[in-house]
Ligand SMILES: Cc1cc2nc3c(=O)[nH]c(=O)nc-3n(C[C@H](O)[C@H](O)[C@H](O)COP(=O)(O)OP(=O)(O)OC[C@H]3O[C@@H](n4cnc5c(N)ncnc54)[C@H](O)[C@@H]3O)c2cc1C
Ligand SMILES: Cc1ncc(C[n+]2csc(CCOP(=O)(O)OP(=O)(O)O)c2C)c(N)n1
């Protein structure tokens with residue numbers, strides 16, 4: 001099963017490598033990982049997507065909690081939550097297909113943020129499925145480059161993950 | 164008080180109550196060594212290899228429960244220390260290792276004797292620090308000692324760049340009284356509801372077994388354990404790491420369990436309806452095939468580390484907490500409880516266990532003239548009144564010691580279980596002897612293991628550490644040879660130690676006493692003589708039966724009811 005785990009940790013240089021090292025040392029897989037400082041600069045927030053049986057996910061959360069720099073952790077998959085990922089796509093846009101691509105971007109509620117005679121850069125946010133669907137919708141010969149952030153997640157409702 | 168970084172390092176050790184530092188100097192720690200030179204409170208023990216420093220600090224910690232401290236230089240000093248750090252990590256031993264690092268501005272430039280110590284040690288420490296500012300030093304030490312000794316203990320590395328210890332830069336020093344870390348709050352108190360559930364389950368059990376482990380030793384919970392076992396007449400078995408927490412000589416003790424555990428212990432595991440695991444981590448040497456592990460049991464597991472629980476085997480009643488606290492709570496609940504145990508069932512269970520005991524699975528052939536390793540350990544027990552600190556290396560001799568020495572007290576059995584580090588015995592014994600100068604401290608080893616850290620014989624001379632070394636010389640890497648005999652049709656590929664030194668001369672050349680013992684009838688007297696030399700390290704080279712095997716044995720991945728008991732026996 002796919003799990004999305006949200007982590008609050010000390011914003012210290014070694015912390016990220018401890019998390020990454022834990023996953024490689026114990027043979028867990030990381031599908032994606034995003035991290036950035038929070039409004040409190042002493043803390044970072046990480047969103048990590050992984051897959052495994054219930055037993056493995058239980059070990060993963062326990063092992064993560066054991067890392068001294070991890071302050072708090074929540075398996076978002078256990079409740080209602082929102083996931084968003086951001087994508088930048090460079091697309092060939094020549095005379096014949098400029099309009100077509102533009103229409104697709106509108107349908108998917110993306111925006112074109114860079115234009116040349118022969119290309120667009122499209123910015124798009126959504127859950128992973130939506131971004132996949134967009135890529136499929138654009139003819140594969142036209143896609144020059146795709147950059148995705150991996151999902152960030154937050155639990156629904158009034159309660160926050162904080163100290 | 165204004166101190167330099169190097170003075171702060173030493174002062175922090177003093178303020179932590181550290182008596183001994185086991186170390187080896189080098190460029191990156193020279194400022195610290197200079198500060199050590201100028202005081203007498205913290206005593207430095209100069210080893211001959213950094214692996215020895217870490218094992219010695221580890222031995223000190225195992226024997227006392229207080230954190231051991233080692234000090235090594237950057238680069239090769241740090242890499243040499245890694246084996247000792249990993250050894251302590253696997254057995255959850257509290258230790259603080261100070262490593263020198265190249266000066267901060269040089270970090271990352273492939274400077275002379277630079278390695279990424281924090282990176283290299285990350286997977287085998289409980290935590291590590293790179294000190295970036297001299298003003299952080301004191302707080303880092305406080306955190307390191309706190310982390311190493313609290314919760315599930317473990318080694319902590321503090322990597323200190325040379326400029327941080329610059330004697331020319333003085334800053335105000337104040338050692339923090341207390342430290343609190345928002346990201347580190349180990350649990351101690353077990354959940355009352357869970358403890359109550361466990362008590363109910365134990366009281367209702369017809370065939371209960373306690374499986375106790377190193378956590379009972381680490382958590383100083385021996386007394387509580389004994390109390391509860393006696394009160395409820397529970398059969399108890401122990402892992403290799405838990406030996407001594409419950410007296411081996413007591414009739415409720417079934418012996419060690421697992422791969423080389425006793426028949427009765429393993430059969431009881433197989434037949435139990437309620438397994439009570441206390442401070443043990445369901446290691447694969449214990450569980451064998453996990454699907455065939457305790458097939459009929461409800462399992463209670465007390466452990467301070469949530470990640471030990473349901474890691475290898477799913478348990479029914481997890482209790483996260485310090486074992487002593489949890490057992491005390493259980494005893495309190497038992498006092499108020501009106502439920503009675505099913506005495507008939509327990510009685511029957513004991514008679515079943517006693518039938519298993521009749522197999523006498525640890526019996527060995529006493530007829531010949533050769534010295535059997537089992538016999539040598541029985542003699543050792545006799546000569547030391549079973550009261551020595553026994554430090555072991557890794558191999559058959561380690562298993563024989565576990566089976567035959569009969570530990571009656573915790574912290575007397577010092578060995579590397581999790582990592583199985585050959586070379587651990589001698590240096591760890593140095594740490595034990597520093598901690599208990601008046602006690603008998605014995606190294607049980609064999610001719611392969613002893614050569615991995617033999618250079619520490621010089622340390623023993625320099626620091627007057629009169630250890631007794633009992634080397635069971637079988638001329639083989641016995642444990643390897645045994646596996647090759649069983650599983651590779653006796654093709655003894657590179658497990659023969661074909662060239663060994665003359666150990667008597669070797670001991671003598673280091674300034675110690677050497678003895679070679681070849682005849683069974685000489686053994687006891689020789690050992691008496693050796694132990695009577697209170698001020699001398701005596702190296703006993705005891706020639707034993709070269710092809711003796713350790714029994715019982717469960718093949719890796721088999722069930723507890725599938726044991727080999729002797730060379731002749733079929734699987735029982
Ligand atoms: C050649 C060889 C053969 C071996 N054969 C065997 C064998 O036949 N049988 C055997 O038993 N072992 C054997 N071992 C050892 C084995 O590899 C493991 O080291 C050992 O079984 C682990 O012991 P343990 O479960 O007690 O765990 P330990 O490693 O001692 O772990 C202690 C556990 O207690 C917990 N703990 C720590 N402090 C506390 C506290 N205060 N409160 C509560 N919990 C706490 C920890 O979180 C951990 O889970 C062998 C080793 C070697 C080298
Ligand atoms: C550092 C290290 N290398 C290799 C091993 C693998 N190993 C386990 S037991 C053993 C043989 C030990 O031989 P010896 O010290 O003579 O003990 P014996 O089994 O003969 O009692 C070896 C090589 C190990 N445990 N540690």
Ligand SMILES: [Mg+2]
Nearest residue numbers: 609610639641
């Ligand atoms: Mg040998």
